[in-house]
Amino acid sequence: MELRHLRYFRAVAEELHFGRAAERLHIAQPPLSQQVRQLERELGVSLLTRSTRRVELTRAGEAYLRRTIAILDAVDDAGHQARRVAQGLEGHLWIGCVGSATYSVLPRLVRALREQLPQVEISIRGEMLAPAQLDALRNRDVDIALLRPPVDDPAIRTEHVRRDRLMVAVPSAHRLASRDTLRVDDLRAEDVIAHAGQDRSVMGRLLTAMCADAGFVPQIRQEVSETSTLVTLVAAGLGIAVVPAPTADLDVAGVTYRPLEPATLGVDLVAAHLGDAAPPAVERALEVLRGLAL
Template sequence: MVGPDVGQGAVELPERRPDGQLQYFVAVAEESHFGRAAERLHIAQPQLSLTVRQVEEELGVELFHRTTRRVELPEAGRAYLERVRAILAEVDEAADHARRVAAGVVGRLTLGCVGSATYSLLPALSRYLAAELPGIEFSFQGEMLAPDQVEALRTGAIDVALLRPPAADLSLAVRILRRDRLVVAVPEEHPLAARTRVRAADLAGVDLIVHAADRHSVMHDVVFGLLRQAGVEPRVRHEVRETSTLITLVAGGLGVAVVPEPVTALALSGVVYRRLLPAATIELAVAARADRAEPHLLRTVKVIQGLF
């Protein structure tokens, strides 16, 4: 019960623990005896009697009919017991939930995945996270370019990103997961499809399909760097934003593309994949904002690292 304002001259009451008072009441109600209830609670009987009497005074209701041998619940006491049990159950549930939150086993997170890993990684990752962290609700956004992922991490639109470094943002914690080999996606009727390996120099004069430069795609820069290092001036026919669109255009015979090997999981009729020489790789990393320390987020990042 809330007392009068201290500033009006009233004496401030000492802080009590309502859940403790409620447990005292329940023990007496269930034992129908103050002595047995005191033993059950491991407290002195006078302390128990005083606490129950204080509860009755605060409520203005007699909760027990007392006799020399036992105590009985009147109608008001039975009604109070029913509500008190529900309250204590909710208190226990709240405490359990708080412990689960602190342990990082409950919560909600949104993961953003780079396009080239969406098809090969996301199905297995979603199953793995559901098995390892069943109390966390995950949602996913696929086909995201690294710059879009970085911005989404900043704004909180996503919580964790699977991206292609570099992610030039000091506010992010980036952990490398693996290195993916680069391959060449070729229309099945293209002359290069007859080869088992394609050299970067072989792409001179070949129509290329690349990720859009205006979105600052990491793959765009990697591909142009590899070709120019081989002395090839890229001949770009199409620029696209999504990896699925890129492979679809290759299947349509509109050009050749250099992509990370996980893209081969996107099996479309009309496309074949050939190893690129000289061998080249690109990193895949997991990233989150460095200033975020929620247990379920940190646990998720750790679980993702354990998958690789």
């Protein structure tokens, strides 16, 4: 039995006329009759009663037609879904994101994806440091990673999303909170809350490099992986922190943000994904991301 036997039977059963069914299927009538009889012989039942004036379904034929319609519709739906998945219009997309972008870029991106790709299910892994995101990309645990460069793996492609200015998060009662702007040298005597160590965080390496250029080593009191935890510790008065500007969107009570001078001090955000191995929905999602005014 082949799908064509089911399609032939369905056409005859719905038309109740071999001639009209043959026209509908764009085949000659004799082969159609032969194929339906072959199906009946294989099943061992009569699906149709035939006379010179009419064709009717038997009870067995009525039951078989209901199942045939369900089978053929499911096959057609499967093909339609496969084409939509291949076109990136349906499927499942996992997005990883660094902490600061979790509170700024990510909400806008997810809203746009839901509007423009409603059949693509979106799952989020937020508050991920860049090394963890790169590992997740390689392991195919995420499909798109919003992270801070550099990315040195040739199998991973990146495209620039935006550049974020650096800010200093200070307790609102801290003496530095009264200043309009701060410079790196202002961190010299302060306890600092930092993103997790140099080997695990772009921001941690950046902090160390900036302070080294200014001639001192930062007094790191605590290291944390999550940006939300870092800001909470600042609010508790345990130290100050250097963060990308979007972190201010957290709006945690007791924290004041001041720009770090010079204004050229900043950190890039890129969208990273596996090259040729990326799911089709990735390029669709990147098109949506490019269309956002960030």
